[in-house]
Amino acid sequence: MNIGIIGAGLIGKTLAKKLSDSGHTVSLADAKGVSEILDIANDAGAKAVDVGDVFRDLEALILAIPLLRIPELAQTLKGKLDDNVVVVETTNYWPHRDGRIEEIENGTVNSVWVQQQLGRTVVKSL
Template identity: 45%
Template sequence: MKIGIIGAGQIGASLVRQYAKAGHDVKMTNASGVEKLRALESETGAKAVTSGEVVKEIHVLVISIPFIEISKLAKSLGQDISDDTVIIDTTNYYPIRDGRIDEIEHGMVESVWVSNHLSRPVIKVYNSILAGSLVQAGLPGGSPSRIALPVSGDDEQAKRIVARLVNDSGFDALDIGSIQDSWRQQPGSPVYCTDLNSAQLKRNIQLVQKDVLPERRELALQFILKQDPVQYLAWSRECVTNNRIVFKTDINE
């Protein structure tokens, strides 16, 4: 499969490695310039290209950037993405980094907001797993303790394609419904960054309460950043880049 990846942070770079290892034809880009991707290019065989090139002649486009950058990305991409391209949205909204977005604060589902800005349907996946787990915890298909990832979207064929890629990256895929249902895998949900197998994920999906997600999102973030120092450092760089103030967290606590 031909795959383009926008964003080569912890999640994006991990997917570059996993997809390339699985035999896919991968190209990638990032906001800081392709020269910073040369080491990853040499390591994986994936091609470092410009943002204009990354969307051309691909089957799947993975968007793995800070949520606040979606609007800027939508403007830069314009109409360059083919109607046949499946778009994977890995993003999460955190007001402390992204600033307050009134539509989401008033109840709009995060990936619906992303889809609206891109003017394209998206499939939500990979947003609910720690970067460290994505790097280290993948297992062969059929492993009883294999982590399962929720997948949401409106196009059944697109979800089947995405499920194949999730499998290729070392995880099971669980279809949890439409893009309107993707709030169930947003930060603060009991399936968010919990490394559950398929049976556990199915159980926890039923426990999600939408009205408590905003409060639990902040608690989840505090926990995640304490558990994963690498992700904490990446998060801090994103906050500085986007002129946000990251709260004080003792990651050695």
């Protein structure tokens, strides 16, 4: 399976390693850029790519980024992701990091908020 991961932090690099070790083709992207994550990707058996290039030939896209970055990513995703690509999100709401998000504070489930931002169904992964 061709899998793209956006976010090369603890969750992203761990998933890249496990998925690569399981025989999947993994592309890893991060806002820091290819040069900053090259060693992480190599250690995980993944290919380091720019965020704008991670969308090519995917079957699944994993979002392993802070929740506060989702609206910005939603703009980047527009028109670049095929409808048949499964989007998996690993975000968690931390108001001290993300700021207060009124919809979530008022009861909207974190993954529902992410779906609303992206305009498509997502699979929640813990």
